[in-house]
Amino acid sequence: DxxxxxxxxxxxxxxxxxxxxxxxxxxxxxxxxxxQQSLDQGLQFLIQYYNGEERAKGNILERFSxxxxxxxxSELNLSSLELGDSALYFCASSVxxxxxxxxxxQFFGPGxxxxxx
Amino acid sequence: TQLLEQSPQFLSIQEGENLTVYxxxxxxxxxxxxxxxxxxxxxxxxxxxxxxxxxKKLKRLTFQFGDARKDSSLHITAAQPxxxxxxxxxxxxxxxxxxxxxxxxxxxxxxxx
Numbered sequence: 001d002x003x004x005x006x007x008x009x010x011x012x013x014x015x016x017x018x019x020x021x022x023x024x025x026x027x028x029x030x031x032x033x034x035x036q037q038s039l040d041q042g043l044q045f046l047i048q049y050y051n052g053e054e055r056a057k058g059n060i061l062e063r064f065s066x067x068x069x070x071x072x073x074s075e076l077n078l079s080s081l082e083l084g085d086s087a088l089y090f091c092a093s094s095v096x097x098x099x100x101x102x103x104x105x106q107f108f109g110p111g112x113x114x115x116x117x
Numbered sequence: 118t119q120l121l122e123q124s125p126q127f128l129s130i131q132e133g134e135n136l137t138v139y140x141x142x143x144x145x146x147x148x149x150x151x152x153x154x155x156x157x158x159x160x161x162x163x164x165x166x167x168x169x170x171x172x173k174k175l176k177r178l179t180f181q182f183g184d185a186r187k188d189s190s191l192h193i194t195a196a197q198p199x200x201x202x203x204x205x206x207x208x209x210x211x212x213x214x215x216x217x218x219x220x221x222x223x224x225x226x227x228x229x230x
Contacts, residue, residue, distance in 0.1 A: 109159050
């Protein structure tokens, strides 16, 4: 158990709908990261928040958005869903935002499996 | 864009065999991490290598970071069924993007009893 929690574990919805995925980081971690994992693309970095502010953006679609709240939990909002959005969505957390010269250690949650029908 | 290529993509071996998986890139990384992911779970960090040429050992697992910090390898000695999983390498970029991890697509290892 990494200490990172994600809800829901599974989500089935229809095309065109909007869903919200939730993540609670490990106690004391200020950074939250969102990743999408699919069979063909592998694990893709979407976005990072550090202490409530957006820190870095990866391959995140405009239909997707995220935020980190004052209590440090984060939500990933996916709208106008398409079949291709079906994937595993992981949240990870770390203590800091990264140290110069050393990759920050990230702890991953169990993921949310999204199925778009 | 920094890309990491992992090989082989799939590997199925018998218990007790040795194996090596590779992670290669044309880009330099400030550090490189190896994760193992089991079905239905998130990746779990195994090791971080930082210095070019660095070798780290974790029981039966040996990790090496290339001298130029562009590639890495993971060697498993006397593999066991419990080693089964998806092995992912992830590189942290240099400079201001060193917190952003780029993942390879992974090597799916199956160790048969």
